[in-house]
Amino acid sequence: MANTARPTVETLQKLTLPGPLALDCGQSLDHVDVAYQTWGTLNEDKSNAILVCHALTGDQFCAESNPVTGRPAWWPRMIGPGLPVDTDAYFVIATNVLGGCMGTTGPASLAPDGAPWGTRFPVITIADMVRAQIGLLDALGIDTLFSVLGGSMGGMQVLEWAIQAPDRVFTAIPIATSARHSAQNIAFYEIGRQAIMSDPEWKDGVYLALGTQPGRGLAIARMAAHVTYVSEDALKRKFDRDLQDRDTNSFSFDADFQVESYLRYQGRSFTDRFDANSYLYITRAMDYFDAAAAKSGRLADVFTGSKVRFCLFSFSSDWHYTPREGREIARALIAAGTEVSHLEIETDKGHDAFLLEEPVFESALKGFLDASAVRRGLA
Amino acid sequence: MIVLAPRADHLAIAARVFECARVLDVGCGDGALLALLRDTRSVDARGLELSSKQVGQALSKGLSVIQGDAEADLELFPDDSFDVAILSRTIQNLRNPAGMLAELHRIAPETLVSFTNYGHWRRRLQLLVKGEMPGRTPWHRSDMLHPCTAADLIKLADEHGLGVVAAAHLTVDDVGRFRTGGFGTLNWRADEIILHLKRK
Numbered sequence A: 001m002a003n004t005a006r007p008t009v010e011t012l013q014k015l016t017l018p019g020p021l022a023l024d025c026g027q028s029l030d031h032v033d034v035a036y037q038t039w040g041t042l043n044e045d046k047s048n049a050i051l052v053c054h055a056l057t058g059d060q061f062c063a064e065s066n067p068v069t070g071r072p073a074w075w076p077r078m079i080g081p082g083l084p085v086d087t088d089a090y091f092v093i094a095t096n097v098l099g100g101c102m103g104t105t106g107p108a109s110l111a112p113d114g115a116p117w118g119t120r121f122p123v124i125t126i127a128d129m130v131r132a133q134i135g136l137l138d139a140l141g142i143d144t145l146f147s148v149l150g151g152s153m154g155g156m157q158v159l160e161w162a163i164q165a166p167d168r169v170f171t172a173i174p175i176a177t178s179a180r181h182s183a184q185n186i187a188f189y190e191i192g193r194q195a196i197m198s199d200p201e202w203k204d205g206v207y208l209a210l211g212t213q214p215g216r217g218l219a220i221a222r223m224a225a226h227v228t229y230v231s232e233d234a235l236k237r238k239f240d241r242d243l244q245d246r247d248t249n250s251f252s253f254d255a256d257f258q259v260e261s262y263l264r265y266q267g268r269s270f271t272d273r274f275d276a277n278s279y280l281y282i283t284r285a286m287d288y289f290d291a292a293a294a295k296s297g298r299l300a301d302v303f304t305g306s307k308v309r310f311c312l313f314s315f316s317s318d319w320h321y322t323p324r325e326g327r328e329i330a331r332a333l334i335a336a337g338t339e340v341s342h343l344e345i346e347t348d349k350g351h352d353a354f355l356l357e358e359p360v361f362e363s364a365l366k367g368f369l370d371a372s373a374v375r376r377g378l379a
Numbered sequence B: 001m002i003v004l005a006p007r008a009d010h011l012a013i014a015a016r017v018f019e020c021a022r023v024l025d026v027g028c029g030d031g032a033l034l035a036l037l038r039d040t041r042s043v044d045a046r047g048l049e050l051s052s053k054q055v056g057q058a059l060s061k062g063l064s065v066i067q068g069d070a071e072a073d074l075e076l077f078p079d080d081s082f083d084v085a086i087l088s089r090t091i092q093n094l095r096n097p098a099g100m101l102a103e104l105h106r107i108a109p110e111t112l113v114s115f116t117n118y119g120h121w122r123r124r125l126q127l128l129v130k131g132e133m134p135g136r137t138p139w140h141r142s143d144m145l146h147p148c149t150a151a152d153l154i155k156l157a158d159e160h161g162l163g164v165v166a167a168a169h170l171t172v173d174d175v176g177r178f179r180t181g182g183f184g185t186l187n188w189r190a191d192e193i194i195l196h197l198k199r200k
Helices: A126-140 A153-164 A183-198 A200-205 A215-229 A232-238 A258-271 A276-288 A299-303 A323-335 A351-355 A359-376 B008-015 B032-041 B052-060 B070-076 B097-107 B121-130 B150-159 B183-189
Strands: A014-016 A033-039 A049-053 A091-095 A145-151 A169-175 A309-315 A339-345 B022-026 B044-049 B064-067 B084-088 B110-116 B162-170 B192-199
Touching: A014 A126, A033 A126, A049 A126, A049 A153, A091 A126, A126 A153, A126 A276, A145 A153, A145 A359, A153 A169, A153 A276, A153 A299, A169 A359, A183 A200, A183 A215, A183 A276, A200 A215, A200 A276, A215 A258, A215 A276, A215 A351, A232 A258, A299 A323, A309 A323, A309 A351, A309 A359, A323 A339, A323 B064, A323 B070, A339 A359, A339 B052, A359 B052, B008 B032, B008 B084, B008 B110, B008 B162, B008 B192, B022 B032, B022 B097, B032 B044, B044 B052, B044 B070, B052 B064, B070 B097, B084 B097, B097 B110, B097 B150, B097 B162, B110 B150, B150 B162, B150 B183, B150 B192, B162 B183
Parallel strands: A049 A091, A049 A145, A145 A169, A169 A309, A309 A339, A339 B064, B022 B044, B022 B084, B044 B064, B084 B110
Antiparallel strands: A014 A033, A033 A091, B110 B192, B162 B192
């Protein structure tokens, strides 16, 4: 299959925000492009819109394959006709986050001087990503979201939506997420960033202008992070200590073990579709995320008086954002007096479980959305 | 989906809950009682449940349920968060029933509590005549941590500021009429019992 048949990122659907986007760092960005996809039909009173927020390495193609990368939809079990996020009933919107590399303005985009931003791009936050999404919804004329949902970093955006624009969110579904990065989270992402910045091809962040790619560094970053997305049980079930295409150890540094071969593949295949600087910026945004920071560290205070209905999901074997972190969010929401549900799914699939087949998760999420639709007068 | 007829004790509890009340069911299981309350009394129904499987079933019914340990999480709820708290077949399985009553007193003016009555004459007789612990399941397999009589629970509730306004006896498939007095007789005759408690 020829890659040349695929469209480029520039051809993806996007909207340029009409005004400047003020960022947490104090700077502001002009002419911000927000790339987005939609499915389903917006109803007359514009009350059936659902925003889907993607994780670190995701994009706006949650419910259909990405024409640029050729990768299939990343949430095919959750979004579509007759599925829990039913595109026959709802108008589903997904954006590429600010700082991303799938059409939304990010470090790979061109700066006003015509050269790629690179590391001149301002450091962004999860709140900035949500500001860009709010800008898109304003431009689309959608005042209130029926629901906002997402897993991992997507869940951070969901929490941030409920903080920044509680009057514009009817229900919020944070999945496999945390209200703040732990020291362990920051540590793992710092390994990734150091791997990228140590790659000689990174060229102090101006590799795009110089025509190089820090592919090795980016692949290592992906490998280190990927380990945290799967549980030990899942690795044991898939690979254990099985050898790759050989019967004995090679007494070399080849990929003797299947798990090594798997990780190398994960790293390699990632570099084709992701910008290394985007990886730096987005992981930094996650590190900076601390939902309670605005209210002197007490998360419950952030949500006190909120009318948003929350439905939280965490996964028992997730050691990236642990069930304990999910429980802490739930406990804060209880103390804040909000209407909250929290389900901890029993699974051995680790952090990535939210993307995989988990029937209890799917039916519970559907139950929540269906009941909320009745309350909203949508069903 | 198979829709089972509502349980007799659930119907009896529902009859004591006023329309549109804010209700918390502590140890709500799969949410059957909450769904009944929502559908027949239009209550604002919330639940707490420890079992992941049952929370999943309750959420599938469109209920708001939090997975957690009621004895650790109840303290988080603000004062007077609810109009009615329900403790259905749960209180004898808790580590600290007194602490639970104190918390329920704080978060809701009314509490409905159902439990096995060890004051029932047949249980008294079993212990007296056979010298064996009464109970449907053998003592070593029962998850009951704190067996008690109706008189015991009424006394404990009273000590925590909760007075009995009505009570009814309950068998596996039948619920008696709620009465506002004669609780001593109920302690003899009720196999299970539902107490309607209010802040004094």
